[in-house]
Amino acid sequence: MKVSIIGASGYSGVELIRLINQHNEFSLQSIHTSREETLISQVYPHLFQIIHSNLERIEPNLISEQADLIFLATPSGVSKHLAQEFSTYHVPIIDLSGDLRLKNDKEYEQWYKKPPAKKELIAEAVYGLPEWNKQQIQSAKWIANPGCYPTASLLGLAPVVKHGLIDPGSIIIDAKSGVSGAGRKAAIETSYSEMNENFRIYKVNEHQHIPEIEQQLQEWNQSISTITFNTHLLPITRGIMTTIYVQLKEEYPTEQIIELYQQMYKQQPFIRIKPMGVFPSIKEVRASNFCDIGLSVDRRTGRLVIVSVIDNLMKGAAGQAVQNANLLFGIQESEGLHSIPVYP
Structure with missing residues (x-):
């Protein structure tokens, strides 16, 4: 073709x-x-x-x-x-x-x-x-x-959102991206001297991917209305890491959450769920179409931490x-x- x-x-x-x-x-x-x-x-x-x-x-x-x-x-x-x-x-x-x-x-x-x-x-x-x-x-x-941020965020959230395991008003997404996400056009903010040895937040509470993420989450679970989502620029060329925090409705061990994700993504060739105690890094998906996901339940707070990484130019x-x-x-x-x- x-x-x-x-x-x-x-x-x-x-x-x-x-x-x-x-x-x-x-x-x-x-x-x-x-x-x-x-x-x-x-x-x-x-x-x-x-x-x-x-x-x-x-x-x-x-x-x-x-x-x-x-x-x-x-x-x-x-x-x-x-x-x-x-x-x-x-x-x-x-x-x-x-x-x-x-x-x-x-x-x-x-x-x-x-x-x-x-x-x-x-x-x-x-x-x-x-x-x-x-x-x-x-x-x-x-x-x-x-979008790149929505892909990493939604793949990380889908299993617990679709199963209704989380407080719908508790979603916080802390996202970081390499500078290639800004495109090839020259800009002071993404120049070498500005980004080298630097790490900064941008578009605070104003990123255009917020409604895209909310739109899909609401299709999966109508009780979700809004999310907290903020983005940061890393001094690297490519890759995205989203660290997602959600409040679980009930107490679940990390092993049970991992099992849920493995079950829901077992037929998906590009989703890799990390084993207990192992978390993905950006370099492990560089130039590939994989999305790697790591999970941990904080029993003290009842929060689930979801770490999702992709290559922003690929997946x-x-x-x-x-x-x-x-x-x-x-x-x-x-x-x-x-x-x-x-x-x-």
């Missing part, structure tokens, strides 16, 4: 190129950018003599004629316009931005500070969290790929997008995503 990537000059876009190149069923038909047309290897020299494609202009009619699948790896606020242009064609689209994730268009406007996509586009889009929305994804036309973006594409086309879910994490 032929794949086109729009926004291939960004970090998620170039990660998609890497994954499609090692995929047995997908082939790279074309790559596109709104910037200057040039060889992709001139933008990313590590692709020299590997990928020979030119970055081309975005021409929806031509792209739709030639491709079986289109990835939009473009920023929020841009994808919605492209999605509208492609809506008259019959090519499935996986959007890596936040433009099609929120069903409430007023929430999008409030949190993203931009006008929302058209309601018919939002209504058609399926939220692409493959571990929990497989059936919907398999029959979708539009897939809204989840948090391009890897999950390919996983969704596999499901959409009836391909083995892990195809093209078999990479062992890069270590050290």
Whole structure:
């Protein structure tokens, strides 16, 4: 199947190129950018003599004629316009931005500070969290790929939320990310001299992923209304760690919670539940599509601590997008995503 990537000059876009190149069923038909047309290897020299494609202009009619699948790896606020242009064609689209994730268009406007996509586009889009929305994804036309922070948070919370084991008003998510989550555009806040030997909080109580996390949690458990969610920048390139604190309704031993998670995720190829007393680190999932989860119940306070780690460019973006594409086309879910994490 032929794949086109729009926004291939960004970090998620170039990660998609890497994954499609090692995929047995997908082939790279074309790559596109709104910037200057040039060889992709001139933008990313590590692709020299590997990928020979030119970055081309975005021409929806031509792209739709030639491709079986289109990835939009473009920023929020841009994808919605492209999605509208492609809506008259019959090519499935996986959007890596936040433009099609929120069903409430007023929430999008409030949190993203931009006008929302058209309601018919939002209504058609399926939220692409493959571990929990497989059936919907398999029959979708539009897939809204989840955000990186929501992916780590939701995968960590799903079992106890769906089983109603926690106080619905007790969810606190302390999230940290590498600087690649901010994209490739130069900014003072993510420059070397600002981030090296530094660790800082940002968008305090204002991160645009808050309503996305709440929306999915409320689908699983209607008694959940709001969460506390804050984000920090780590002086590393890639990776996310979420440390989640929830109050259990009853006393459960850690072993029982671990058993629940192992049972619920036993058929999921990319979820790894750590054994008792072992907790994941970011480097253990680097450049892979894994989500590693560690768990501990504090018997003194009755709180459960959930530690969930992913690579933000893989499971948090391009890897999950390919996983969704596999499901959409009836391909083995892990195809093209078999990479062992890069270590050290």
